[in-house]
Amino acid sequence: MKVAKKTEYGLRAMVCLALSGGQKQAVALPVVAQAEQIPEQFLDQIFAKLRRAGFVKSVRGVNGGYLLSRPPEEISIGELVRVLEGSLSPIGCVTEENSDPGDFCGRFSACHTRNVWLRVMNAITHALDSLTLAEVMHDDVEVRQVLQIDSVSP
Numbered sequence: 001m002k003v004a005k006k007t008e009y010g011l012r013a014m015v016c017l018a019l020s021g022g023q024k025q026a027v028a029l030p031v032v033a034q035a036e037q038i039p040e041q042f043l044d045q046i047f048a049k050l051r052r053a054g055f056v057k058s059v060r061g062v063n064g065g066y067l068l069s070r071p072p073e074e075i076s077i078g079e080l081v082r083v084l085e086g087s088l089s090p091i092g093c094v095t096e097e098n099s100d101p102g103d104f105c106g107r108f109s110a111c112h113t114r115n116v117w118l119r120v121m122n123a124i125t126h127a128l129d130s131l132t133l134a135e136v137m138h139d140d141v142e143v144r145q146v147l148q149i150d151s152v153s154p
Contacts, residue, residue: 003081003085004084004085005042006042006045006046006084006085007081007084007085009036009038009042009043009046010046010049010050010080010084011077011080011081011084011136012036012038013032013036013038013043013046013047014050014055014056014068014075014080014133015133015136015137016032016035016036017032017056017066017067017068018068018072018133018134018137019137020032020035021065021067021068022067022068022071022072023067023068023069023070023071024067025067026058026059026063026064026065026066026067027065027066027067028064028065029043029044029047029065029066031065032066046084047066049083049084050080050083050084051066053083054069054070055068055069055070055075055079055080055083056068056069057069068133071134072132072133072134072137073132073133073134074132075132075133075134076128076129076131076132076133077128077129077131077132077133077136078125078128078129078130078131079129080133081128088121088124088125088128089117089121090117090120090121090124091117092105093105093111093114093117094114094117094118094121
């Protein structure tokens, strides 16, 4: 699965928003854009989508900006990714929607490799749905530990 810039930026911006103001204080879009080095116009489009989906609220005025509409503990990373990215399906015959897999490929009922893609989608879905925004914003584990990379001595 390749993640679009919109999803990468959206997740980074949501973490920034959660750390900066959360549900208590609105944060101006230019502040988030500068902190995360995201083009402001692109971020504006992303936040419009997040607002329509109910993840953020906009506040007008001098102290305006955006704030979370729910506590970070109640925001699933899987939900966020699906709103920004769309389906988590790696291939059309295993879409999350209730569409007919036969529309993608006529071999779906006899295809042994379809189970591979189902397992991939289920693993990705489970991994993303099991994380909350709160966990991500407090995750200070080094990348080397997450990737289980041991330091190699020459």
